[in-house]
Amino acid sequence: MSLAQTLSVAVPRIQHLLTVDDSGVYQQLMTMALQDSGISLDQRFLPYKRALHEFELGEVDCIYSFTRVLETRLGPDNLVYTYPLGMFRFHLFTRPGEATLTSVADTAGKSIGGISGHDVYLAPFMEQGMAPDWVRTESQAVEMLRLGRLDAIIAALPDMHPFTDQLVYAADQPLMEDFDRLNCHNSEDNRAAIRTISEKLRQLHEQGRYEAIAGDYYLPFSAP
Secondary structure, eight states, X not given: OOOOEEEEEEEOOBTTTBOTTSOSHHHHHXXXXXXXXXXXXXXXXXXXXXXXXXXXXXXXXXXXXXXXXXXXXXXXXXXXXOSOSEEEEEEEEBOTTSOOXXXXXXXXXXXXXXXXXXXXXXXXXXXXXXXXXXXXXXXXXXXXXXXXXXXXXXXXXXXXXXXXXXXXXXXXXXXXXXXXXXXXXXXXXXXXHHHHHHHHHHHHHHTTHHHHHHGGXXXXXXXX
């Protein structure tokens, strides 16, 4: 059944997953999920905090990622969201030959780099005393680490995948893990759209299309 619905979507930049040229992994999956559905997306590329702000003000229908953050800020009853587009995990990354860090306590007295905008995810760690120095991109953080201007980086996989051969991290001990989804304001029309999209995303995941499209950016997960 065609819903003939256009959803305005705030789109934050996420390395290789959400890109301005529409080639990101999540965008490719959404294109496949929306095929023949009658649903289309009006994408608005925005910095992290502005994307959140516009969604919270109701200036857009939906936003990629931030599910846990938005449930906390808006309440779970005010949000509907799709089957996961992928999983992400935050780790502490250090230089080869240096100690692996696995907790906030391990960062005491160290200079920690974080990616601008990620503070919305990392608030629980900041409340425990972590005080990252914010940089614009993952590549900038890795360069600062290489130069000794940072002792470690707190950042997410799969975003950091291009740099993992230059870094050390505890792959089996993430500080945080969660799913990326398309989140929308809870309305009758949006609930219908989310059901349609989720059904197709689940099929794509079960068919192995997620891994085929994402390649090395795919983090395996079981259907929630």
